[in-house]
Amino acid sequence: MKTHKQLTWTDHLIDWVVVNGGTAGVRVGNVNGKGLRGVIAKKAFKEGDTIISIPDRLAVGLASHEYTAAELTFALLRLRSVHPEWWDFMTPYWDSLPREGEVLREQSFPEELLDLLQDDALAAEARKEREFAEGLYYGTVNRGYEQGSLAEEMPNLNMSLQEFKHLSSIIGSYTFAFPRKAGEKSMIRYMLPLMDKMNHASPEAATAYVRRDHTNAEFLVVAIKDIQMGEEVRFTYNLSLLRNDASLFKYGFVQQQDPPRLCAVDLPGGYLGGILEGPPWEYYAGGRLTTRAEQLRLSAILAKFPTAAEEDELILQRQREITGWARTFIEFRMLRKRALQHAIDFLNQTLSNRSTE
Numbered sequence: 001m002k003t004h005k006q007l008t009w010t011d012h013l014i015d016w017v018v019v020n021g022g023t024a025g026v027r028v029g030n031v032n033g034k035g036l037r038g039v040i041a042k043k044a045f046k047e048g049d050t051i052i053s054i055p056d057r058l059a060v061g062l063a064s065h066e067y068t069a070a071e072l073t074f075a076l077l078r079l080r081s082v083h084p085e086w087w088d089f090m091t092p093y094w095d096s097l098p099r100e101g102e103v104l105r106e107q108s109f110p111e112e113l114l115d116l117l118q119d120d121a122l123a124a125e126a127r128k129e130r131e132f133a134e135g136l137y138y139g140t141v142n143r144g145y146e147q148g149s150l151a152e153e154m155p156n157l158n159m160s161l162q163e164f165k166h167l168s169s170i171i172g173s174y175t176f177a178f179p180r181k182a183g184e185k186s187m188i189r190y191m192l193p194l195m196d197k198m199n200h201a202s203p204e205a206a207t208a209y210v211r212r213d214h215t216n217a218e219f220l221v222v223a224i225k226d227i228q229m230g231e232e233v234r235f236t237y238n239l240s241l242l243r244n245d246a247s248l249f250k251y252g253f254v255q256q257q258d259p260p261r262l263c264a265v266d267l268p269g270g271y272l273g274g275i276l277e278g279p280p281w282e283y284y285a286g287g288r289l290t291t292r293a294e295q296l297r298l299s300a301i302l303a304k305f306p307t308a309a310e311e312d313e314l315i316l317q318r319q320r321e322i323t324g325w326a327r328t329f330i331e332f333r334m335l336r337k338r339a340l341q342h343a344i345d346f347l348n349q350t351l352s353n354r355s356t357e
């Protein structure tokens with residue numbers, strides 16, 4: 001029954017995109033055995049072909065890319081409050097967005113999930129986002145300019161804190177950054193119907209990229225390799241997602257990786273925003289971080305966890321009733337520990353090779 005219902009709204013969304021001047025050589029459906037939904041090619045595409053086009057008039061421009069998801073949510077709600085007829089026109093898109101409980105990112109992580117991280121500092125990061133979103137909703141955040149609570153600013157919306165946080169989670173994980181005008185440096189976040197149903201893939205596995213065509217006033221999904229009919233269309237959201245803490249906090253998923261990658265928080269001076277430079281290549285012989293001190297630093301992080309990766313694996317195997325988000329959080333800490341162990345072993349090897357040279 002569920003599949004049937006999903007097909008109905010996805011068909012409706014695609015019809016609406018096409019009627020309004022877009023193109024969609026895709027359908028939306030399940031892409032793995034675990035119920036993940038994504039975008040699937042309805043025909044074969046050659047490298048360079050346009051797979052989806054979304055005209056500017058269907059795009060929802062929010063505000064600066066620098067803003068938090070909660071601030072962008074305020075911007076969307078202001079549009080809704082001021083342009084009710086536009087909001088109605090966009091109904092097929094709003095109907096395509098995930099329901100409560102289907103999306104999770106840092107500002108809505110509940111405490112029982114944060115406990116599963118086994119890391120107070122990381123949990124505190126998520127709480128900061130959550131408290132900011134709550135402060136914005138209640139009008140208690142000092143933002144350098146006057147803004148009341150959501151209820152004061154937009155009394156006609158009558159939105160609960162839970163609904164606000166849910167919408168904010170969607171905006172945090174279903175939006176794209178593009179310049180407003182050709183050649184402009186500053187980036188705006190956009191909600192893009194249909195395009196936002198595409199999943200993330202590492203650069204090696206991605207089949208498409210997204211771009212904005214200012215001349216034709218549209219947003220495009222373009223094939224970067226030949227794509228078979230029935231194949232999933234995926235692009236690289238951003239490179240910080242090579243690290244599992246970024247993918248968990250920003251998008252609520254983790255990736256099995258080989259070799260496992262150190263989380264951003266475990267890099268020297270690392271931060272959750274994620275950076276591409278640094279380990280593992282600086283751990284190679286002669287690298288700036290091929291030091292005993294670095295190996296000790298990583299070992300100290302690993303030693304602080306109350307369970308080892310192997311124990312986490314056993315917990316998941318034995319307690320099959322651990323499902324959904326809790327499973328993802330335990331998988332995350334397991335992958336994080338594996339990545340730490342891998343880096344420690346790698347450093348050990350590099351350092352012992354060096355001492356025998």
Ligand SMILES: C[S@@+](CC[C@H](N)C(=O)[O-])C[C@H]1O[C@@H](n2cnc3c(N)ncnc32)[C@H](O)[C@@H]1O
Nearest residue numbers: 037038173174196197198199200201251252253
């Ligand atoms: C922009 S949406 C993509 C469409 C989404 N799968 C849907 O059905 O609505 C981003 C969300 O999709 C999921 N997602 C994206 N890429 C993923 C991946 N490689 N593995 C697992 N989940 C992924 C995450 O839940 C993420 O927050």
